[in-house]
Amino acid sequence: MDGCDAPDLELIDIPETHDDLQKSSIVSRIYVEGYDTWLSGYELAISMKKHFASCGEVIHVHIPGYCESSSIISGLSRFALIYLRGEGADDKALELSGRRLELIGGSYSRGGNKLVVKPYPFRAKNPDPELARVLARTRKEDKMRSHTMLVDGYDISRPVDYLKRMLFKHFSQCGKVSYVQVFEDEENEALVDRVAVLIIKGIHTIEKALQLRCVVEGLENVKVCEVAPPPKNGALCCGGPVMTWDPEFDATAPEDPNLPKPPPSFWSKRPSIIRYAPEDPSLPKPWKALVDLSSGFKYFWNTETNVT
Incomplete structure (x- = not known):
């Protein structure tokens, strides 16, 4: 591997009892409904991040079954999964249930919809039968969708090639990793940039990455800091108007x-x-x-x- 473009992988299965895969005490998952499903994926993700910013670090907003044209053809899923980092972040998020979602630009969605926020801990049985049906229906698409994932917390004094190789090896335990990039620091040639970029496939890979502890030298504190939202111009790309x-x-x-x-x-x-x-x-x-x-x-x- 050259550190950038990775070949197809034989994925490593992580059993439920894997020592390194355990529920993190500071990463939590909730699910939300009650928003306008005719928003673009970008607008929903950015608005949700702003809405829950006071609760902790909003790592990812997952829209089940999302594709670039879904928000204009059939609407978004009525449920979204939110991944938060921070002590008590999920409890703080639950306190925001019943509030309206403020959109980009400071406006509110039509109809006076109010958010319903509920807990959905990792490894817990799905608490909502309708949510379970939605996730089952979109499972195939959600496993195939690629995501850009930003990670930090590694030793920035390590060589670029070493970090690329170790990041690839570490996160390949979670699922398919197709791209890894570590940038050199623009001001100090002896260091690398504190944030690396990975492209991974599937929400299941993200969830495992959020819970996987690293024991590799120089990566003991590595963590996922953000998953990129859907593209801003996420409508159809075609001729015509x-x-x-x-x-x-x-x-x-x-x-x-x-x-x-x-x-x-x-x-x-x-x-x-x-x-x-x-x-x-x-x-x-x-x-x-x-x-x-x-x-x-x-x-x-x-x-x-x-x-x-």
């Missing part, structure tokens, strides 16, 4: 219920929410750019003829 999915803009753009709506999309069940698109100085009068939040598509409206 221009896509302008920007959650921060979408949350603050002017809204007018009298704006003309585009023809309905046969592939999307999401209700149309029409807002003005960002001002485009090159657009000739009397045309205005509008954006349909149900698809992320931008279209154009002639304010004199009412043609779109």
